[in-house]
Amino acid sequence: MIHVELHFPFTGTTLPSDQGYALYGAISRLIPEAHEADWLAIETIPGTARGDGVTQLDRDARLKIRIPQDRVPLILKLAGKRLELDSHAIRLGAPQIFLLKPATTLYARIVTIKGFTEPEPFLDAVCRKLDELGVAGEQAIGPRRVVKVGGHTIVGFGLKIHELSDEGSIILQERGLGGRRRMGCGIFFPITERNER
Secondary structure (H helix, E strand, C coil): CCCCEEEEECCCCCEECCHHHHHHHHHHCCCCCHHHCCCCCCECCCCCCCCCCEEEECCCEEEEEEEHHHHHHHHHCCCCCCEEEEEEEECCCCCCCEECCCCCCCCEEEECCEEEECCHHHHHHHHHHHHHHHCCCEEEEEEEEEEEEEEEEEEEEEEEEEEECCHHHHHHHCCCCCCCCHHHCCCCCCCCCCCCC
């Protein structure tokens, strides 16, 4: 199944800095089929943290949702809708739809693997998961990061994977690594496309 990425423009200026769980909740309220959907990956929206738990959103940012192509009609229902996250809100426009493109280096802002919260065991777990996917690549761990999910604090790390084949790159973009892809974790992007924020 071919996967695609929808880029939704939006109006709105701020969101919670730790927005992954709230963003997933807001989308699930509008599209109940998105709740617990293992085919759904939602990237958090970039911006500049103000230091008070709020992120000032980049003007050119987009809400990026990665899904199998057959789910596009379902997710298109978000166009024109208002997403409410705590005391913040954004309104989505009509998305552009992109095919995934291979890249030799991919980066994920945060990858979480249950039970692995220290760098060395985490990288060992990453190697095992890449083997399960049949993907070969060199790993470089990034900064330790935490996300809040339903009152729980989850530890993860930024992760860069180098020297990927075209096929391995697409598999990693489609499948991701670790859990909580609906909340912005384990989603890989070509390194040239985004800053390692």
